[in-house]
Amino acid sequence: MSERPNEAGLRRDALLERLALFGLGSPALLLVLVAMVLPVGWLFWLSFLGDDGTFSLEHYQRMLAEPSYRRTFATTFQVSFLTTAICILLGYPLAYVLAQLPQRIANLCMIGVLLPFWTSLLVRTYAWLVLLQRQGLINQWGIELGLWSEPLTLVHNLNGTLIGMVHIMLPFLILPVYASMRAIDRDFIKAAANLGAGPVAAFWKVFLPLSLPGLFGGALIVFILCLGFYVTPAVLGGGRVIMVSNRIATDIELFFNWGAASALGVVLLALTLLLLWGASRIVRLDRVLGAGH
Amino acid sequence: MGWLSRPATETQITHGRRLWLYAVAVLVMAFLVLPTLIVVPMSFSGSQYLEFPPREWSLRWYRTYLASPEWMQATWTSLKAGVLTMLVATPLGTLAAYGLFTARVGLGRLVFALLVTPIIVPVILVGIGVFYAYVQLKLVNTLAGIVLAHAMLAVPIVLMIVTAALKSHDMSQEMVARSLGASRLRAFLLVTLPQIRFSVATSAVLAFLTSFDEVIVALFVSGGPNSTLTRSMFNALRDQIDPTIAAISTIMILVSSLLLAVAQTVGQPRRPAVK
Numbered sequence: 229m230s231e232r233p234n235e236a237g238l239r240r241d242a243l244l245e246r247l248a249l250f251g252l253g254s255p256a257l258l259l260v261l262v263a264m265v266l267p268v269g270w271l272f273w274l275s276f277l278g279d280d281g282t283f284s285l286e287h288y289q290r291m292l293a294e295p296s297y298r299r300t301f302a303t304t305f306q307v308s309f310l311t312t313a314i315c316i317l318l319g320y321p322l323a324y325v326l327a328q329l330p331q332r333i334a335n336l337c338m339i340g341v342l343l344p345f346w347t348s349l350l351v352r353t354y355a356w357l358v359l360l361q362r363q364g365l366i367n368q369w370g371i372e373l374g375l376w377s378e379p380l381t382l383v384h385n386l387n388g389t390l391i392g393m394v395h396i397m398l399p400f401l402i403l404p405v406y407a408s409m410r411a412i413d414r415d416f417i418k419a420a421a422n423l424g425a426g427p428v429a430a431f432w433k434v435f436l437p438l439s440l441p442g443l444f445g446g447a448l449i450v451f452i453l454c455l456g457f458y459v460t461p462a463v464l465g466g467g468r469v470i471m472v473s474n475r476i477a478t479d480i481e482l483f484f485n486w487g488a489a490s491a492l493g494v495v496l497l498a499l500t501l502l503l504l505w506g507a508s509r510i511v512r513l514d515r516v517l518g519a520g521h
Numbered sequence: 522m523g524w525l526s527r528p529a530t531e532t533q534i535t536h537g538r539r540l541w542l543y544a545v546a547v548l549v550m551a552f553l554v555l556p557t558l559i560v561v562p563m564s565f566s567g568s569q570y571l572e573f574p575p576r577e578w579s580l581r582w583y584r585t586y587l588a589s590p591e592w593m594q595a596t597w598t599s600l601k602a603g604v605l606t607m608l609v610a611t612p613l614g615t616l617a618a619y620g621l622f623t624a625r626v627g628l629g630r631l632v633f634a635l636l637v638t639p640i641i642v643p644v645i646l647v648g649i650g651v652f653y654a655y656v657q658l659k660l661v662n663t664l665a666g667i668v669l670a671h672a673m674l675a676v677p678i679v680l681m682i683v684t685a686a687l688k689s690h691d692m693s694q695e696m697v698a699r700s701l702g703a704s705r706l707r708a709f710l711l712v713t714l715p716q717i718r719f720s721v722a723t724s725a726v727l728a729f730l731t732s733f734d735e736v737i738v739a740l741f742v743s744g745g746p747n748s749t750l751t752r753s754m755f756n757a758l759r760d761q762i763d764p765t766i767a768a769i770s771t772i773m774i775l776v777s778s779l780l781l782a783v784a785q786t787v788g789q790p791r792r793p794a795v796k
Contacts, residue, residue: 260638342555
C-alpha cells in the first residue's frame with residue numbers, strides 16, 4: 229500500500245544523487261569555460277568588428293582579397309599535405325613490419341615510436357636545427373660519403389620544416405595504422421594465398437584495403453594537426469615558411485591587429501572542426517588524440 | 522642463410538625477397554629515435570660548435586646553464602608552473618571523470634566533449650585568446666595566469682586517462698561498500714580511488730609535462746621574471762644555435778623519461794592472474 233510514495237522518493241533520491249555527481253564536473257567545466265571558451269568566443273566576436281567598432285566582414289573580405297593571405301593558406305595546405313604524404317610513405321611500411329612481429333617485440337619497438345611523444349617539442353626542434361645546419365652532422369656525413377659535394381641548405385626553409393614536422397607527426401600516423409593492421413584477420417591473407425594470389429596481389433587486393441580505415445583516419449589526424457603548427461615552421465622554417473599560426477602570431481606581436489588575427493583564427497578553427505568531424509566518422513578519435521600533442 | 526629463404530607471411534614470400542622492407546623499417550625507426558638522442562652526447566662537447574662525436578668532453582655547457590641567473594629563473598618558473606598545474610588539473614580532471622562517468626546523464630556526453638576541446642582547438646588560438654583576456658585581467662606575466670591556462674590544457678588529458686581507468690574498473694565494488702554502510706565519498710576514497718590510483722598518478726605526471734613542455738601559450742602570457750624555460754629556449758633558438766640549449770635539452774629529456782618511467786613502473790595495475 230505504502231509502496232508507491234516510497235518508490236517515488238527513491239527515484240527522486242536517485243535523480244538528486246545523479247545530479248550531484250554530474251555537478252562534480254563543474255569545476256573543470258568552469259576552468260575550460262573561463263580559460264578557453266570565453267577567450268576564443270571573444271576572438272570570434274573581434275573578428276566581426278570593423279576598425280570603427282561596428283559589425284563588419286572586412287577582415288574576412290581582406291583575407292579573400294589580399295594575395296599575402298592566399299599565400300599563407302597555400303603554404304599551410306602545401307606543408308600539411310606534404311607532411312601527411314611523407315608520413316604515409318614512411319609510416320605505413322614501419323607499421324606493416326611492426327604488425328607482423330611477435331607481440332612482445334612489437335611492444336618493445338613501440339617504445340621507440342612513442343619516444344618522440346615523450347620528449348619536448350622544443351628539444352626535438354633544437355635537435356633538428358643542430359643536425360641540419362650547414363656544418364651539421366647530416367651535411368658532414370653526406371659530403372664524407374660522397375652523396376653530395378656542397379653543403380645543402382636543409383634548414384631555415386621548407387626542407388627543414390618538413391623534416392621536423394614529419395618527425396613530430398609520424399607517431400600519430402603509425403599508431404592508428406598499426407592498430408588497424410593488428411586487427412586484420414590473417415586468415416584472409418591465407419585464403420588469398422590459397423586461391424592463388426602472389427604476395428603482391430594479396431597485399432594490394434586484400435591487406436591494403438583492410439588497413440585503409442586506419443590509414444585514412446591517421447592521415448586525416450596528421451593533416452588536421454599540421455594545419456595548426458607554429459613552433460616548427462617558426463624555428464626550422466627560419467621565417468620563410470609562414471603558416472596560418474605564424475601569421476596570426478605576427479599579426480598580434482608586430483601589428484596588434486586583433487581583428488585580422490582573430491578572423492584567421494576563426495577560419496583555422498572552422499577548418500579544423502570540419503575535418504575533425506569528417507575524421508570522427510572514420511576512426512575513434514579518443515584513441516588517436518589521447519596519445520600526446 | 523636458412524632464414525632468408527624461409528616464408529615470412531601466409532603468402533609464402535621469403536624474408537630474403539623482402540629485405541628491402543626491413544631496411545625501410547629500420548631506417549624509419551632510426552629517424553624517429555636517433556635525432557633526439559644525439560643531443561645528449563653533443564651537450565658534453567667542450568667546443569663552441571656542437572660536434573658529434575665531441576672531440577673533447579666537458580661539462581662546460583652545464584656550468585654555463587647553472588651559472589646563468591636568467592636560465593635558473595626560467596627553470597624555476599617552469600617547475601613551479603608545472604607542479605601547480607598538476608595540483609590543479611589532476612583533482613579537477615579526476616572529479617569530472619568520476620562525476621560524468623557515474624552520473625550517466627544525457628548531458629554528460631556534451632560536457633565531456635566540451636572538456637576535451639582544449640586538445641582540439643589550435644593552440645595559437647588559445648594563446649592569443651588567453652593573452653587578450655589576461656590583458657584586461659592584468660594577468661599577463663604572472664604565475665597564476667600561466668597555471669590557469671596550462672591547467673585548462675591539462676584537464677582533458679587527466680579526464681581521458683581517468684575515464685579510461687573507470688571504464689575498466691568494476692563499479693559494483695563501490696555499490697558493495699555503500700550497501701555495507703559507507704557513504705559515497707568514503708566508498709570512492711577507500712574502494713575506487715586506490716584501484717585507479719595508478720592512472721591518476723600517470724595523468725598527474727602528464728599534467729606536469731603538459732605545462733613543462735608547453736611553448737605557445739607561454740610565449741604569449743609569460744614573460745619578465747616569470748618567463749618559462751620553453752619561452753626562453755624558443756627565443757634563444759630564433760637567434761643562434763646556443764650549445765647551452767643542448768645541455769638544457771638533455772636535462773629535459775632526463776626529467777620526462779624519469780617521470781614517465783616512474784609512472785610506468787608504479788603504474789602497472791596489479792591484475793589478478795586469471796585467464
